[in-house]
Amino acid sequence: MAEKNLDRRQRRSRRLLRDALFALILEKGYDAVTVEEITRRADLGRATFYLHYRDKEDLLLQCLEETADGLAEQIGLLQPARPQEEDGHLQADFSGKSPVLLVFQHAAQNASIYRVILRGEGAYKVSRRIREIASRYAAEFFSARLGYGDGEPRSTIPIEVVANYFAGSLLGMLTWWLESGMPYSPEQMSETFRQLLFQGLRQVIRPEGE
Amino acid sequence: MAEKNLDRRQRRSRRLLRDALFALILEKGYDAVTVEEITRRADLGRATFYLHYRDKEDLLLQCLEETADGLAEQIGLLQPARPQEEDGHLQADFSGKSPVLLVFQHAAQNASIYRVILRGEGAYKVSRRIREIASRYAAEFFSARLGYGDGEPRSTIPIEVVANYFAGSLLGMLTWWLESGMPYSPEQMSETFRQLLFQGLRQVIRPEGE
DNA sequence: ATAATAATAAACAGATTGTTTATTATTATA
DNA sequence: TATAATAATAAACAATCTGTTTATTATTAT
Structure with missing residues (x-):
């Protein structure tokens, strides 16, 4: 809900972050995944992550x-x-x-x-x-x-x-x-x-x- | 098992660490608890923790x-x-x-x-x-x-x-x-x-x- | 009494976090 | 297409936490 009202860039970023997190969790377990890794895998700047999610x-x-x-x-x-x-x-x-x-x-x-x-x-x-x-x-x-x-x-x-x-x-x-x-x-x-x-x-x- | 063979100091340390961990988890949640806090609460040196447990x-x-x-x-x-x-x-x-x-x-x-x-x-x-x-x-x-x-x-x-x-x-x-x-x-x-x-x-x- | 060893403080490098700043790139919309 | 809004960015940061090592002191088992 309210997902469609987002800027295209925002939708793209969120999707990339979500996919990266899932892949990484399945690869090495939740605890071992860092925000740095998520954004690297998603090919986004680390600051972008904090624009969307708290952690x-x-x-x-x-x-x-x-x-x-x-x-x-x-x-x-x-x-x-x-x-x-x-x-x-x-x-x-x-x-x-x-x-x-x-x-x-x-x-x-x-x-x-x-x-x-x-x-x-x-x-x-x-x-x-x-x-x-x-x-x-x-x-x-x-x-x-x-x-x-x-x-x-x-x-x-x-x-x-x-x-x-x-x-x-x-x-x-x-x-x-x-x-x-x-x-x-x-x-x-x-x-x-x-x-x-x-x-x-x-x-x-x-x-x-x- | 094999708990009784420990030095009295070791038994004491482990008990204190365990009690401190439980109390802290119930107070603020697992993720928020740090090793530093556990040992401070247990009134033990931080190095002692690593003598007994990995993390x-x-x-x-x-x-x-x-x-x-x-x-x-x-x-x-x-x-x-x-x-x-x-x-x-x-x-x-x-x-x-x-x-x-x-x-x-x-x-x-x-x-x-x-x-x-x-x-x-x-x-x-x-x-x-x-x-x-x-x-x-x-x-x-x-x-x-x-x-x-x-x-x-x-x-x-x-x-x-x-x-x-x-x-x-x-x-x-x-x-x-x-x-x-x-x-x-x-x-x-x-x-x-x-x-x-x-x-x-x-x-x-x-x-x-x- | 003494040899073994547990506890300790201090210091350390390295990782990670969450924030901020100034700049660039992309978007929605008129 | 022009433009105003805003998302993404790199870089730098202070702060926190981790796990290890060192040399020293205190306690234990015998």
């Missing part, structure tokens, strides 16, 4: 926010393709795809930034922020769909707990998947995750037949 | 390893109180307590280091290491108890996926719990986590009666 962390955080917005848009939480709900609930447009599947697909499409962020190689503020984002979305989602919304709640488990359980398990599986070189398709990952989440370990591991 | 991260990583060993011992994975199994399985001694409960209790007892580590305020290597430790234990645990061990596996889901699902959700709930000021007892957290993990969201949120 390395600031740059990475802004990339994270953009990525999170992009994902939210995909899922339909921000700009639903169809007109909104009428029953007061947050009613996302899933176009037949499960939101979890969309997450894995988005991760596959943006694997490089997902790797950088989920690895935890970003600064600690980045890791913290991504957990915040994930559990906030989860809380919105569950509150609208799993009986937390209106009448008497159908569970005694606080929604925050459920949201953090969800966010942790999803991020855990995403991280493993990306670090292992994405050995399964997004569809497979999504289906497995949904089984574990909704049916629980007992049903999934030991089918009732046994 | 700030090294110190924190060693604390993490000690804490993880302590937890593993509690759970009985490392030094089971009772003689080992006879059926070939890794047979931990649970003394009637669920391992998950022991985790939450250990976290409550060592809240300060757990906060520092789980917050992700530690260096990225720390975050990564703790996920590795958690999923390795989970994999061992599940492989011995949930039908992954000997005969034909009872599930098509790879154990690595289950382990990372487990580690992510447990760390997610732990992190939230600590950051929220531990609003529930370890027993409550443990019970809730086990319900979500084994019975799944569907059973837990919508009891079959409805």
